[in-house]
Amino acid sequence: MPRSRSAPTIHDVAAAAEVSVSTVSRVLNAKEDVAAATFARVQGVIEALGYESSMAARGMRSSSTQVIGLIMPDMDHSYGIEVIKAASRVITGTAYDLVAMTCGSKHHAERGRWQQQRVRRLNGTITDGVIVVVPDVASFDTDYPLVAIDRMVAGATYASVSSDNQGGALAVMAYLLGLGHTRIGYVDGLEFLESAAHRRAGYLAALEAAGLPVDPSLIQPGDFKRSAGRVAMRHFAALADPPTAIFACNDDMALGVMEEAQLLGIKVPEALSVVGYDNVPEAANARPALTSVDQGIEPMVQMAIELLLELISGRERGGDSARMQEQIKMPSRLVVRDSCMTPAPRPDRQMPSRKATAKPVAAQPATAQQATAKSIKKGGEAPLHA
Amino acid sequence: MPRSRSAPTIHDVAAAAEVSVSTVSRVLNAKEDVAAATFARVQGVIEALGYESSMAARGMRSSSTQVIGLIMPDMDHSYGIEVIKAASRVITGTAYDLVAMTCGSKHHAERGRWQQQRVRRLNGTITDGVIVVVPDVASFDTDYPLVAIDRMVAGATYASVSSDNQGGALAVMAYLLGLGHTRIGYVDGLEFLESAAHRRAGYLAALEAAGLPVDPSLIQPGDFKRSAGRVAMRHFAALADPPTAIFACNDDMALGVMEEAQLLGIKVPEALSVVGYDNVPEAANARPALTSVDQGIEPMVQMAIELLLELISGRERGGDSARMQEQIKMPSRLVVRDSCMTPAPRPDRQMPSRKATAKPVAAQPATAQQATAKSIKKGGEAPLHA
DNA sequence: TATACTACCGGCAACGTTACCGGTAATGAT
DNA sequence: ATCATTACCGGTAACGTTGCCGGTAGTATA
Structure with a gap:
């Protein structure tokens, strides 16, 4: 031979x-x-x-490669890693293979160009479709199977599945309000990201629904970094009428809030309840364990892959699929841990309509209802889109 | 238009x-x-x-795609993730792109076949070369640029870069012996993995060099899982002459040892010193913080990519590169934390040649020399290869 | 003015594969 | 015995790209 x-x-x-x-x-x-x-x-x-x-030759000739691509800004961030892991698990059950590619975590401004470039590069050559994580552009100039994960910008022309950020925020607020909090601080995220905008919208909508006023001093800017949580905490602590609970737009900032609170001698959860968002692994390891919202990355990825496979097969069968621009919202799940409790009664402030529910005995972390409060707010997606 | x-x-x-x-x-x-x-x-x-x-067409015609592949058993394990992250960072500085692919974490037996399949699939079509993480096979039947990361099986015919496991183990032992320990327990890993074999070899070589006997009861089997550390600890504690220090083959098992020691009322590090291997993030967060060996994944990956790029360019220039079968060992670094100290003097046992060096004052964690003990044992790689 | 050189560009073939068409042999029907 | 049908298989043309060769025009040299 x-x-x-x-x-x-x-x-x-x-x-x-x-x-x-x-x-x-x-x-x-x-x-x-x-x-x-x-x-x-x-x-x-x-x-x-x-x-x-050779998948190159095969793909060129038959435009069917049995490979789907995963394009993400970078692989340094834990969120992207979770997506990869979930995608890797989900894809195992299908006849497809998965290739992951970064699109260089360049400056935000030119990242859109990179994403476009990567999509085009994969398009029709080595993949049958792609999943783009956290796309920065409103539209990709192609009709080839593509679904975005998370943080669609408004008016996206491609299919996307993202978590129900507003619903998650509403769940957090319902929980906090249910515990008896009425002054709830909010640490915001980068405003140009839809996820942050929706969470904020949920915070505001919940206040309004509860008939509570919106106090601008209770809303602090943030950039998703731990340090932002710390400066926000310092700000809140300096207030004449400080909040009894703080809802941070993501876990890193919530952790920052807790760190700074400890430095300031404010005990969590006794004197201050804290809730985060994302349910990163550190949330469970924090002391006290941080109550957070789990986005359920795996089901989200699963849904994205299912949709993508449908788009691919629909395309093979000829006409464009009706779901090509479908925008799916996945429910989030509130994971209750040890960082929240009923607010301590404040002697100098009278509670108009409430009786003395806050007996000292009630002063224990609310860990009973473990991870149950589903936040499936079906119709709650309109308010943000104009 | x-x-x-x-x-x-x-x-x-x-x-x-x-x-x-x-x-x-x-x-x-x-x-x-x-x-x-x-x-x-x-x-x-x-x-x-x-x-x-189209990179498919380009690759087919010119056999240069400017893409390198990363093939790994799965993306669920943190080790693989660290490799991806490092590769992603390193590749940014080059003209190449990176695609990552899993080879399905199937049963160990047939994983070799899968790796072969993936390598062949990528070979010459969409990548210019591949990096295979933790390969299970001794040789890939191709001469196309390929370098393996970690855990080469003996007699591999492909280039590989892995950490100097024996050197790392020697550094651990030098540290422990230097502290005054003479009875050092060892928790082994899966014996068919070269990494475990080399660490064990380092343990044994250090004992021999120090003129200490090898006590079989001080060597316990393990499978890299936390539970294995716990049963090993129970075994050690039941010994008539228990060890004063335990060196576990990886951090998970070391953590298990520490947990079980706590349960048994054995204080670490006062009554027992513990050292792990891998320097996983949890090691730094443990109480006491675990002394461990850092394999330096990033420099390892960097070296692998550099070597791969050299193989690629060498191939383009014609003749086979001389480094096609190069086996590189990267130095490991001992990270000293709080889990070790000088052994307590034992009243019932006389130390023949040592004077009373163990004054009570010396009973403090040895945190002074922070992360310095480099384990560059240049010539120390032969003994295992026949 | 004839020749040589250079700068620039188009045509052709090939990479490895699959889709499509057509051809041969064997089988069944009349 | 002739014809139609079937089962099987081979040839050819693409897919989108690049390497190579050759060709034309313009410029410098004799």
Whole structure:
């Protein structure tokens, strides 16, 4: 056997099996019209040679590669990693393979260009469709199967699935209000991200629904970093009428809030309740364990992949799928841990309509209802979109 | 403009720019022999159309894709994730792109086949070379650029870079012996993995070099899981002459040892010193903070990528690179934290040659020499290879 | 003015694969 | 015995790209 050091091609297989390349191709693709004996012989040669068809050539000719791409800004952030892990798990159950690619976490401004470039690069050549994580652009100029995960910008022309940020925020607020808090501070996120905007909208909507006033001094800006939580905490502590609970737009900031509170001698949860968002692993390890909102990355990714596969098969069947621009919202889940409790009664301030519910005995962390409060607010998505 | 919904090809660009496809190709590849005016015009059309060359077609024709692949068993394990992150960072500085692929964390037995399959699939089609993480097979039947990371099986025929496990173990032992420990327990790893074998070899070599006997009861089996550390600890505690220090083959098991020691009322580090391996994030967060060995994944990955790029360019320049089978060992670094100290003097046992060095005053954690003990044992790699 | 050189560009073939069409042999029907 | 049908298989043309060769025009040299 002429041991060619470079990978064998379909021609090598054909020659060794003494058939034409067409027949080998038919065997590879499990087509009809090939005799059982021939089929077995060719398959044997394939095994023997360790032949594997070139996905580049195959993809070029048949525009079906059985590979889906995952494009993300970077792989340093834990969120992206979670997505990869979930996608890796989900894809195992399908006939597809997964390739992950970063699009260089360049400056925010030019990231859109990079995403476009990556999408185009994969498009129609080595993948049958792509999932883009946290896209920065409103539209990709292609009709090839694509679904975005999280943080669609308003008016996106592509399919996307993201978590119900507003619903999650509403769940947090319902929980906090239910505990008896009426002064709830909010640490905001970067305003140009839809996720942050929706969470904030949930915070405001919940206040309004509860008939509580919106106090601007209770809303502090943030950038998702831990340090922002710390400065926000310092600000809140300096207030004449400080909040009894703080809802931070993400866990990192909530952790920052807790750190700074400890430094200031404010005990969590006794003197201050804190809630985060994202349910990162550190949330469970914090002291006290941080109550947070779990976005359920895995079901989100699963949904995205299912939708993508449907788009792909729909495209193969001809006409454009009706779901090409579908925007799916996944429910979030409030994970109650130890960082919240009923607010301590404040002697200097009279509670108009409440009786003395806050007996000292009630002063224990509210860990009873473990991770139950589902926040499936079905119709709660309109207010933000104009 | 005929707004073709599918991605534009080089022919579309050529037609729009009124040149031949050859000229467009020359522009794309920044070749000479094209007039400045033409160059600019073509480039303008490329921009306008948003054209991106198909990496499948390009790769097929020119066998240079500017992409390197990363093949790993799964993306669920933190080790793999660290490798991805590091690779993502390192690749940013080069002209290459990175695609990551899992090879399905199937059963160990058939994983080798999967790795082979993935390598062949990528080979020569969409990547210029691949990095395989933790390969299970001794050789890949190809000569295309490939470097393995970590845990080469003995007699590998491909290039690989892994951490100096034996050196790391020697550093641990030097540290422990230096503190005055003479009875040092060892919790082993899965024996079929080279990493575990080398660490064990380091343990044994250090004992021999120090003139200490090898006590089989001080060597307990393990499987890298936390539970294994716990049962090992129980075993050690039941010994008539228990060890004063325990070196576990990885951090998870060391953490298990510490947990169980606490349950047994054995204080760490006062009554028992513990050292782990891998320096996982939890090691720093443990109480007491766990002394461990940092494998330095990032420099390892960096080295792997550098080597791979050299193999690629060497291949392009013709002859096979001399480094095609290079086996690189990266130095490990002992990270000293709070889990070790000088052994307490034992009244019932006389120390033959030592004077009373263990004054009560010396009973404080040895945190002074922070992360310095480099374990660059240059010549210490032969003993394991036959 | 004739020749040689250079700058620039187009045509052709090939990479490895699959879709499509057509051809041969064997089988069944008349 | 002739014809139609079927089962099987081979040849050819693409897919989008780049490498190579050759060709034309313009400029410098004799």
